[in-house]
Amino acid sequence: MTTISVPISAKLEESIKGLIESGYGSNKADVVRRAIAHIAEEEAVQVVLNAMKEPTLRGDLRELAKNFE
Secondary structure (H helix, E strand, C coil): CCCCCCCCCHHHHHHHHHHHHCCCCCCHHHHHHHHHHHHHHHHHHHHHHHHHHCCCCCCCHHHHHHCCC
16 A cells, blocks of 8 residues: 655645544545545546447448548
8 A cells, every 4th residue: 555645725634524523434544545436436437427428320330431431
């Protein structure tokens, strides 16, 4: 496991303390790890949702390719 040191504002530190008090994490590091994991999950969901909006091509690939020439 790697340790990184990141300066944060007093406001962010208070937010982290509040999250610990509300049970989101057991300590500062746990809260930060969970927050990063949450962001990564949200990004993955967004990628899937965006992909679902893309048009689907159906049919003969050669015929479809003619539309792009």
